[in-house]
Every structure is written in C-alpha cells, then in structure tokens.
Amino acid sequence: MSENKSAGGWFKTExxxxxxxxxxxxxxxxxxxxxxxxxxxxxxxxxxxxxxxxQTSINGVLAIGMTFVILTRGIDLSVGSVVALAGIVSASFxxxxxxxxxxxxxxxxxxxLLVGVLVGVVCGSISGAIVSRFSVPAFxxxxxxxxxxxxxxxxYGGGRPVPALTPAFRWIGxxxxxxxxxxxxxxxxxxxxSWWILNRTRFGRYxxxxxxxxxxxxxxxxxxxxxxxxxxxxxxxxxxxxxxLLSARTGSGLPQAGVAYELDAIAAVVIGGTxxxxxxxxxxxxxxxxxxxxxxxxxxxxxxIQSYYQQVLKGALIVGAVMLDQKRNFGA
Numbered sequence: 214m215s216e217n218k219s220a221g222g223w224f225k226t227e228x229x230x231x232x233x234x235x236x237x238x239x240x241x242x243x244x245x246x247x248x249x250x251x252x253x254x255x256x257x258x259x260x261x262x263x264x265x266x267x268q269t270s271i272n273g274v275l276a277i278g279m280t281f282v283i284l285t286r287g288i289d290l291s292v293g294s295v296v297a298l299a300g301i302v303s304a305s306f307x308x309x310x311x312x313x314x315x316x317x318x319x320x321x322x323x324x325x326l327l328v329g330v331l332v333g334v335v336c337g338s339i340s341g342a343i344v345s346r347f348s349v350p351a352f353x354x355x356x357x358x359x360x361x362x363x364x365x366x367x368x369y370g371g372g373r374p375v376p377a378l379t380p381a382f383r384w385i386g387x388x389x390x391x392x393x394x395x396x397x398x399x400x401x402x403x404x405x406x407s408w409w410i411l412n413r414t415r416f417g418r419y420x421x422x423x424x425x426x427x428x429x430x431x432x433x434x435x436x437x438x439x440x441x442x443x444x445x446x447x448x449x450x451x452x453x454x455x456x457x458l459l460s461a462r463t464g465s466g467l468p469q470a471g472v473a474y475e476l477d478a479i480a481a482v483v484i485g486g487t488x489x490x491x492x493x494x495x496x497x498x499x500x501x502x503x504x505x506x507x508x509x510x511x512x513x514x515x516x517x518i519q520s521y522y523q524q525v526l527k528g529a530l531i532v533g534a535v536m537l538d539q540k541r542n543f544g545a
Contacts, residue, residue, distance in 0.1 A: 238486050238501050245505060249512035256515060263394060269507035270396035271296075271455045271462075273500060275474060276481035277407050278451030280499045281444040283482050284411075285424045286491030287344065287351040289445060292452040292478055294362035295336045296471030299456030301366055303329030304375040304466025307382035313375040322381045329457040330450050336362055337449015341442035355445075359475070366468050375466035386461030396458045403451065407496045420444065424491030480527060481506055483534045490538070505530075 249256045275292050282289045307325040308314040336358055343354040388395045411417035422430040423440045431437045455474075460466045485502030487494025506527065513523050 238484070238498050238505075242501050242505050242508070245508055245512075249508065249515075253512065253515040256512060261511065261515075263392075265504075265507050265511045266397045267394045267462075268511065269503050270394070270400040271458050272474070272477045272481060272506065273400045273503040274403050274451050274455045274458065275478040276485075276499050276503045277403055277496055278448035279475075279478045279482050280407070280485075280487055280494060280496050281411075281420065281447045282351070283424075283479075283487050283489060284420050284491060284494055285441055285444050286427070286489075287441065287444065288355060288479070288489075289337075289340065289448045289452075290352065290355040290475050291336060291340060291358035291362055292448060292455075293471035293474035293476075294359045294366065295333050295449055295452035296456040296459060296474055297468060298336065298362045298366045298369070299329040299332040299453035300460035300470050301370045301375055301456075301466035301468060302332050303453075303457045304378055304382075304460045305369075307378050308375050308466075309379060310375065310377045313370075313373070313377070319379045319382075322379070322385070325382055326385075326457060329460075330453040333449040333451070333453020333456065334446055335449070337446040337452070338442075340449065341445030344445060345438040345441040370466065370468050372468055374468065375460075376464070378460065378464055378466075383461050383464055386458050386463070396462065399454070399458060403454070404496060404500055411496055416440075416443075421492050424493075426492070477506060477527075480531045483538070484530055486534075486538075488538050489535065 255261055275296070279289055279292065303325040305313060305315050306318055306320045306328055307322065309319055340351075340355050340358045343349045343357075344351050385395055385399075390398055411420065419430070419435050419440050422433070422435055423437050427437055430440075456471065459470055463470075481502035482494070482499050483489065483502070484505055485494070485498030485500070487499060509526065509530075510523055513526070
C-alpha cells in the first residue's frame, strides 16, 4: 500500500514538473502582464500594447534566427553588427540623398530589401563556413564577424548615417495594415515559417538531432556540417531583415545601430527555454521570451524605473534561466 502511495506521489510530482517545464514560460509571461497591469493603468491600453509589439519585433526576428543556431549547440555573437551593416547598406539603396546613396538611388523598395537580406546571408555564410568547415568554435568565429561587420559598416558609410529614406521604404518600419504595425506582421510571418521548418520538415528534425547528439546524427547519415552551416545563414539572413526594419523605423541607416542586440536575442532564446546544450527548445518559447523582455522594459519605463536597473533585472533573468536549464539537463 505504501509503495503504491509512493509511486502515486512520484507520478504526481513528475506530472507537475512536466507541466511547469512545458507551460512555465507562458505562466511567467501571464504573471508579468498581470503584475504590470495592476502597477500602471496605461499598460493595457491599445496604444501601449501596439508599442510593446513594435519594440519586440526586431529583437523577435533576431532571436528566432538565434534559436536555429543555439539548437545546434552554437552561438552567433555577430547579429548586432550585421544589423548595422545590413541596415546601412539597404538604406543606401533607398535614400534620396545625393551624397549618401549608391549611384542611381533611390531604387525600388524590393531592391533595398533584397540587398539587406543578402548582406546578412553573406555574413552568416562566412561565419557558418568557418564554424562547420574549419571547426573553429562558434564563439570565436562569430566574435570575429562581430568586429569585422562593425568595421565594414563604418567603412561603407564613412562613419556617417544614411538619411532621407523614401516614404515607401520607411513604411516597412512605420506603416501598418488594419492597425497592425508592419514590423509585427513581419515578425509573425518569420515566426510562422520558422515554426513550420522546425516542427514539420526533415531539416528541422535534423537541427534537433545535430544539437542533441552530433556524433549520433553524423553516424545516422546526417550531413552535420551542412546543417551547422545553414543555421548560421538563416541567422545572418534574419539579422539582415532586422537591420532593414530598424533603418526603416528610424528613417536612416545608422553606423552605431545594433550595439548589444545580440545580448537581447540570446536572452530571449534562453529565457524561452532553449537549451544552450543544444537539441532542446521551441521557437514559440523564443517568441514569449522576446515578449517578456519587451513587456518588462516597457512596464519598467512606465513605472519610471531607470534603465540601469532594467539591465540588472535582465541579467538576473538570463542567469536564472540558465540555472534552470542546467538543473533540467543535469539534475543538479
């Protein structure tokens, strides 16, 4: 009888643990929203919610790309610099300025979009090739790209911003469709496509396999080098897209843009439950993680709390999420 009670108690405890593991991030987000709603009367207004989603969109796009990389046990520290490089290059194709634009600018919006994403893809391809073909640690390879991309941004723009972007290009960052901001729509599309890739395609299953056990994945016939290369291309391409959104939103390509953006992207991924050990995580969790950061920053701003304290709280969130990840993986 006591053995049955003991088994039943263990089962209930394990069930609760699985529920918390599965839905804990959603509960944490809901609790944060409730607390901030009672703390400030303006938090749940339509305008503020739209503002939160708009602020989250760029980090959300970056974080989704980062999820692909971290799922394979990698890291991409270069995305902030790639945001700046892609943003200033795409802006140079969409400016009416005679001194800051490329010959023949402004070009159609589609050209600026294509060029910006292509810049990100090229940067991601270089990082991916260094990691996958030459077995350089991802931390080192992407740290090098972080510095190189920032340097190329300053060289390309001469250290000056690219102003006077066309209204059509700026609409990408400031426009809306039936009241929904355009960057939020872009984030929704990126999320939907990424969710489909990770959950419904063979490539997605291979990503989890490579992150879970690279040796076993390679033994089973998966081209692990190709998978690792491709996730950096995806991360770079989405960083390029985020750079376009940022330039369109601010109305100019800024050489100092994207500083420390990689930290917020990594924070969103880790807070969202993706394991730094690879093979475990969901893009849905990443989106909630990005929303938690956006809601927290917005709520603390409304409460008049200085940004210095926000950085401390964000750091505590990251450390706490990693500690939970370690406990989940190693039972410590």
